[in-house]
Amino acid sequence: MKECVDRVVVAGAVFDRGRLLAARRSAPPELAGRWELPGGKVEPGEGGPEALVRELREELGVEVEPCERIPGEWPLKPGYVLRVWTARVLSGEPRPLQDHDELRWLSRRDWDSVDWLDQDVPAVIEAVRRLPAPDPADPAR
Numbered sequence: 001m002k003e004c005v006d007r008v009v010v011a012g013a014v015f016d017r018g019r020l021l022a023a024r025r026s027a028p029p030e031l032a033g034r035w036e037l038p039g040g041k042v043e044p045g046e047g048g049p050e051a052l053v054r055e056l057r058e059e060l061g062v063e064v065e066p067c068e069r070i071p072g073e074w075p076l077k078p079g080y081v082l083r084v085w086t087a088r089v090l091s092g093e094p095r096p097l098q099d100h101d102e103l104r105w106l107s108r109r110d111w112d113s114v115d116w117l118d119q120d121v122p123a124v125i126e127a128v129r130r131l132p133a134p135d136p137a138d139p140a141r
């Protein structure tokens with residue numbers, strides 16, 4: 001019987017000092033080289049925030065705190081939808097350990113300087129709208 005419920009992929013809009021974390025996929029070949037919000041499939045019995053914490057621990061080696069769900073969901077490949085939570089890093093420095101080969105922190109000004117997966121763009125725009133203003137005293141801004 002056809003599966004009627006879409007499988008949820010949860011991704012993090014990870015914010016730090018007014019910047020959003022973008023990750024470049026290294027696999028599968030059809031997605032490699034494109035940028036996404038890091039995350040992965042929610043496993044049966046798992047909550048979205050719980051899955052996000054697990055995925056970012058596995059993929060980036062960091063502990064994160066999911067903050068708020070960005071309203072809405074976005075279609076991915078057939079049978080999959082994307083849900084996004086804003087999140088902040090509690091400990092660790094994100095590294096591309098699994099599924100990615102590069103990470104980049106993007107500001108409101110340069111969020112579109114990477115080649116986002118087409119299906120991610122509407123979600124990324126919503127995430128960028130929620131970016132906290134950078135601290136004017138921060139040299140990294």
Ligand SMILES: Nc1nc2c([nH]c(=O)n2[C@H]2C[C@H](O)[C@@H](COP(=O)(O)OP(=O)(O)OP(=O)(O)O)O2)c(=O)[nH]1
Nearest residue numbers: 009011036037038039040041076077082117119120
């Ligand atoms: N994580 C993530 N996946 C996305 C995004 N946009 C998008 O189309 N996808 C696709 C890529 C994959 O086909 C699927 C998520 O798979 P994944 O490979 O990240 O998930 P996972 O870590 O649970 O991997 P797996 O071991 O089950 O294969 O959704 C996105 O922004 N983040």
